[in-house]
Amino acid sequence: MTINIRRFDSTDPDFKAQLAAVLAFEASEDEAIDRAALRILDDVKKRGDAAVLDYTKQFDQVEAGSMAALEIGRADLQAALDSLSPARRAALQTAADRVRDYHERQKNEIGSSGFTYTEADGTVLGQKVTPLDRVGLYVPGGKAAYPSSVLMNAIPAKVAGVPEVIMVVPTPGGVKNELVLAAAAMSGVDRVFTIGGAQAVGALAYGTATIPQVDKIVGPGNAYVAAAKRRVFGTVGIDMIAGPSEILVVCDGTTDPDWIAMDLFSQAEHDELAQSILVCPDAAYLDKVAESVNRQLESMPRKDTITTSLTNRGALVKVRDMDEACEIANLIAAEHLEISAENPQQWADKIRHAGAMFLGRFSSESLGDYCAGPNHVLPTSRTARFSSPLGVYDFQKRSSILMVSEGGAQTLGKVAAELAYGEGLQAHARSAEYRLKPGLQ
Amino acid sequence: MTINIRRFDSTDPDFKAQLAAVLAFEASEDEAIDRAALRILDDVKKRGDAAVLDYTKQFDQVEAGSMAALEIGRADLQAALDSLSPARRAALQTAADRVRDYHERQKNEIGSSGFTYTEADGTVLGQKVTPLDRVGLYVPGGKAAYPSSVLMNAIPAKVAGVPEVIMVVPTPGGVKNELVLAAAAMSGVDRVFTIGGAQAVGALAYGTATIPQVDKIVGPGNAYVAAAKRRVFGTVGIDMIAGPSEILVVCDGTTDPDWIAMDLFSQAEHDELAQSILVCPDAAYLDKVAESVNRQLESMPRKDTITTSLTNRGALVKVRDMDEACEIANLIAAEHLEISAENPQQWADKIRHAGAMFLGRFSSESLGDYCAGPNHVLPTSRTARFSSPLGVYDFQKRSSILMVSEGGAQTLGKVAAELAYGEGLQAHARSAEYRLKPGLQ
Numbered sequence: 001m002t003i004n005i006r007r008f009d010s011t012d013p014d015f016k017a018q019l020a021a022v023l024a025f026e027a028s029e030d031e032a033i034d035r036a037a038l039r040i041l042d043d044v045k046k047r048g049d050a051a052v053l054d055y056t057k058q059f060d061q062v063e064a065g066s067m068a069a070l071e072i073g074r075a076d077l078q079a080a081l082d083s084l085s086p087a088r089r090a091a092l093q094t095a096a097d098r099v100r101d102y103h104e105r106q107k108n109e110i111g112s113s114g115f116t117y118t119e120a121d122g123t124v125l126g127q128k129v130t131p132l133d134r135v136g137l138y139v140p141g142g143k144a145a146y147p148s149s150v151l152m153n154a155i156p157a158k159v160a161g162v163p164e165v166i167m168v169v170p171t172p173g174g175v176k177n178e179l180v181l182a183a184a185a186m187s188g189v190d191r192v193f194t195i196g197g198a199q200a201v202g203a204l205a206y207g208t209a210t211i212p213q214v215d216k217i218v219g220p221g222n223a224y225v226a227a228a229k230r231r232v233f234g235t236v237g238i239d240m241i242a243g244p245s246e247i248l249v250v251c252d253g254t255t256d257p258d259w260i261a262m263d264l265f266s267q268a269e270h271d272e273l274a275q276s277i278l279v280c281p282d283a284a285y286l287d288k289v290a291e292s293v294n295r296q297l298e299s300m301p302r303k304d305t306i307t308t309s310l311t312n313r314g315a316l317v318k319v320r321d322m323d324e325a326c327e328i329a330n331l332i333a334a335e336h337l338e339i340s341a342e343n344p345q346q347w348a349d350k351i352r353h354a355g356a357m358f359l360g361r362f363s364s365e366s367l368g369d370y371c372a373g374p375n376h377v378l379p380t381s382r383t384a385r386f387s388s389p390l391g392v393y394d395f396q397k398r399s400s401i402l403m404v405s406e407g408g409a410q411t412l413g414k415v416a417a418e419l420a421y422g423e424g425l426q427a428h429a430r431s432a433e434y435r436l437k438p439g440l441q
Numbered sequence: 442m443t444i445n446i447r448r449f450d451s452t453d454p455d456f457k458a459q460l461a462a463v464l465a466f467e468a469s470e471d472e473a474i475d476r477a478a479l480r481i482l483d484d485v486k487k488r489g490d491a492a493v494l495d496y497t498k499q500f501d502q503v504e505a506g507s508m509a510a511l512e513i514g515r516a517d518l519q520a521a522l523d524s525l526s527p528a529r530r531a532a533l534q535t536a537a538d539r540v541r542d543y544h545e546r547q548k549n550e551i552g553s554s555g556f557t558y559t560e561a562d563g564t565v566l567g568q569k570v571t572p573l574d575r576v577g578l579y580v581p582g583g584k585a586a587y588p589s590s591v592l593m594n595a596i597p598a599k600v601a602g603v604p605e606v607i608m609v610v611p612t613p614g615g616v617k618n619e620l621v622l623a624a625a626a627m628s629g630v631d632r633v634f635t636i637g638g639a640q641a642v643g644a645l646a647y648g649t650a651t652i653p654q655v656d657k658i659v660g661p662g663n664a665y666v667a668a669a670k671r672r673v674f675g676t677v678g679i680d681m682i683a684g685p686s687e688i689l690v691v692c693d694g695t696t697d698p699d700w701i702a703m704d705l706f707s708q709a710e711h712d713e714l715a716q717s718i719l720v721c722p723d724a725a726y727l728d729k730v731a732e733s734v735n736r737q738l739e740s741m742p743r744k745d746t747i748t749t750s751l752t753n754r755g756a757l758v759k760v761r762d763m764d765e766a767c768e769i770a771n772l773i774a775a776e777h778l779e780i781s782a783e784n785p786q787q788w789a790d791k792i793r794h795a796g797a798m799f800l801g802r803f804s805s806e807s808l809g810d811y812c813a814g815p816n817h818v819l820p821t822s823r824t825a826r827f828s829s830p831l832g833v834y835d836f837q838k839r840s841s842i843l844m845v846s847e848g849g850a851q852t853l854g855k856v857a858a859e860l861a862y863g864e865g866l867q868a869h870a871r872s873a874e875y876r877l878k879p880g881l882q
Contacts, residue, residue: 091859102566109556109568117546124800125543125814127550130793132827146864179863215827234682237827241675259875265868301867344844352571356841359565362850362876363843366869370857373566374841386573386656386678388839398829400797400815402804403785409803416811418532422620423587426742427706428807434700435803 001303002294003310007286008317010324022315023332025243025273025381030223037198037227044202049209055199060141060172062194067210072181072192080181089182095371096151096186102373103159107392112160116401123408126401131161134212135395136204136236137189138219138229139180141170141196148369150183152376152390153219158188160395165189166214168204170196196221198228205232218377218390239390243381244273244313247365248334248354250325252341253282255361261292263338266366268309269302275313277332279325286316326350333384336365355384409435442744443735444751448727449758451765463756464773466684466714466822471664478639478668485643490650496640501582501613503635508651513622513633521622530623536812537592537627543814544600548833553601557842564849567842572602575653576836577645577677578630579660579670580621582611582637589810591624593817593831594660599629601836606630607655609645611637637662639669646673659818659831680831684822685714685754688806689775689795691766693782694723696802702733704779707807709750710743716754718773720766727757767791774825777806796825850876 008018043051049067056070057063064070084092116126135157139150150167157165167184169177171194184192193211195203201221207213216237217229229238247267249260264276280286293310297303319325326347329337333353341347344359351357355378358365369376377390404412413432420429449459484492490508497511498504505511525533557567576598580591591608598606608625610618612635625633634652636644642662648654657678658670670679688708690701705717721727734751738744760766767788770778774794782788785800792798796819799806810817818831845853854873861870 087859088863091856091863094856095860105556105558106568110551115546115550123813127547127815127830128789128792128798133793148860148864234822234824237824256875259872262868262872262875266866266872269866269868301865306868348569348842351569351840352574354840356843357569359842359844360846362847363845364850364854364857364872364876366861366866366872367845367850367853367857367876368841368843369869370860370873371853372564372843372845374568374843378841379838381675383675383678384838384840386838389568389841391839393834397820397825397827398832399792399795399825400809400819400830401789401800402797402809402813402815403800404804404808404813405801406803409805409808412808412812413805415532415535416805416808418528419536419589419811420807422529422532423589424742425707425710425807427703427710427747428810431700431703431707431805431807432811434697434703435805435808 001297001307003297003307005290005293005310005314005316008315010317010319010328019317019328022313023382033223034227037224038231040198041202041228041231044199044208045206052195052199052203052208055197056195059197060170062171062174067193067208070194072194077181077185077189077192080178081185083178084182088179091371092147092183092186095148096155098371098373099151099155100159103156103392107159110393112392112396114398119408121407121411122405124401124403128399128401129396130399131163131396132215133162134164134166134214135162136214136217137165137167138200138217138221138225139167139169140221141172141177145169145177145180147179147183148376149220150180150189151187154184154187154189156375156390156392157395160392162395164212166204166212167192168195168200170194170200196225198224201225201228201232205236216395218394239377239394240379240383240387244275245270246275246334246380247277247336247338248329248332249278249338249340250322250329250347251278251280251285252322253280253285254342255340257285257288257292258296259361259364260289260340261296263364264293264310264314265296265300265306266364267336268306268314269300272305272308273313274309276310277315277317279317279319279328281319281321281325283318286318290316322347323350329354333382335378335380335384336368338363338365353384355379355389442738442748444738444748446731446734446751446755446757449756451758451760451769460758460769463754464823474664475668478665479672481639482643482669482672485640485649486647493636493640493644493649496638497636500638501611503612503615508634508649511635513635518622518626518630518633521619522626524619525623529620532812533588533624533627536589537596539812539814540592540596540816541600544597544833548600551834553833553837555839560849562848562852563846565842565844569840569842570837571840572604572837573656574603575605575607575655576603577655577658578606578608579641579658579662579666580608580610581662582613582618586610586618586621588618588620588624589817590661591621591630592628595625595628595630597816597831597833598836601833603836605653607645607653608633609636609641611635611641637666639665642666642669642673646677657836659835680818680835681820681824681828685716686711687716687775687821688718688777688779689770689773690719690779690781691763691770691788692719692721692726693763694721694726695783696781698726698729698733699737700802700805701730701781702737704805705734705751705755706737706741706747707805708777709747709755710741713746713749714754715750717751718756718758720758720760720769722760722762722766724759727759731757763788764791770795774823776819776821776825777809779804779806794825796820796830
């Protein structure tokens, strides 16, 4: 088996077009899936628990007499945690502790206490920050069931102060993933239901007799789950709909090529649509990585997935210099950006768009996926141009505060009335003008 | 003309159901509008400027030889500003200054400088905050053309540090709104194009030969604009799709009833679907406000809109006490919440969900609409349960930073490898393990 990863050279006149072509990814919006999801949502809205039970029987081959029978109690979650090997439990605990620590710091840094200030006339303005009341966490069953995702979604919600986190996870054929349940216990998830698909999204968005309505739904899922999340957006909040995972490695050619090849693999093994790109000013180094890719491929259990991903969506890009590499990194706005170079900070300073930056040759992306602390839920498909890693801020919201003094109302009232008349809104103007006459009170 | 605003009493056994019924608002997702918007978007994606010119001719009756002819230059924006009466210009300037001041403080409070921290082994973790590169601002033409919206959308973007704000505003029949152009000049909008509808959204989202592609589109619009924004979400960021505007007044019965009646009008005059609700423990006070509503109605230029809005969607709610009023306010999660009462802070402390809180009898909502400083773009239709006022944070995004030291890689690498093997991701594990052997480097 040989992989021929495509090679680009930034001096090629067609380079920008070639790069755009390999980056292009159209989120498939299958109308049939959308309609099916909508039908399920409507049914859950109407029939509640009964509809969820029917779909769970149909899609997961799990037959339950009542929704209550599909809830996993705290004792069972704790038992899953207790059943782990000591090494695995310790690793999970280290990861949870570090993720919690990072998000605690993030909470303290983003003005979670809000602010107020008082003007000379006594008017107080400010902002109040509050956690969401209740959050739903979708966890996929099957091959994409990652306990690390449970930590990464539930812990920031709990750090934000969300009183109730409700997890849903389908168990096709009744098979439970003990590591997922252990992660739920460890991260403080409040309730767990073994349901999935659009029916679980509907149950969380609208509430049923058994499942309480949430304010926001987070977590990855298949195409039906994604379609259902899009449809319930507005009734509840949702996180980003994630595209395939991506890594962009910017390397100055001084890191062991085997390390970089393995970093490219670590993204490619996720999914045939995953994208791994290496950018480097040293053509000979790109050759070495290409050689390492083929030498190491055979030893990878997921070599088929890796081969498809690297062949269809991978690229090795020769650039003029590291400055140009940074420009290209800003264009790509990758989910994961590794800067594997001497003095990586000088290049990081030039980066405006990336989900997460891994700086220096010891910062492999996989450390961030599991345990470094920052969130592994990151913006994909160039959305890092306008969106952020999942964080404490996604589980909080702000309310503006305006306490206008009698004195303030005199000044502001005249301004507001002038502008309201300009917009033809007389009641607005008069409402402000009434406050100009404190004698009326 | 007489308005009979519906009356509720919280002791009525059906109260919760009655309240839910009056709050219910289904964002109309008209499939025909959605399909029309999609068709226009696809055409703009394919034909660029030519398509935008065609739709502008068709929908706005504006015929232009080129897109360049539809751009309004800086000199014309400045001329619009210079043409304002001194009083109106001064009012607009005061509003702009106060909005800028509030958002500057917000920027300083939300950790806009990011953070980093260094662990004992030298590992550095943190978060970098950067502004978006380019933002599109949609401003409606026609009756909903509010210059205050230009200030409220453009100023936070500029405070966030967005280098380029591109405004689009349709000019049906070629009629320009000078106050809107003046507001654009005052708030530092970089370029203005007189285009609108789904075609303007498409031009901003995909870019054309003349109109640069943006990273996020904000601002209100009609049903076609909303449908187009939903469709381009993912290619670019979008702000919330706003529902009809709402005010909830919680009053202890000590404010002049004419003031409160006018506050209810100031919301109702926006739109027949707007919602005004008053909650008070004093039944006699509710009678007084109902009387005032009917007494003052005749003098309102928009009395027809007000009558429809208050009749169909308004309510006067008698509650047991102010504590219950606050519980109901949390349930309603209103866009605008006025707490018109003695010592309003004691009640504000009990509020978890509201877009903006106006505290005390001098804080009429209209002051916030125009000039108090906080943003008037606020979450509607109960979305304040999970979302926030438009703010500086909507024009910034965060990137995680991970710089793992050689020592850190030894500790974290073992944890990551253990968990990666647990998830069946061998390349992840090996990528971490490579860093356990610094000798290889």
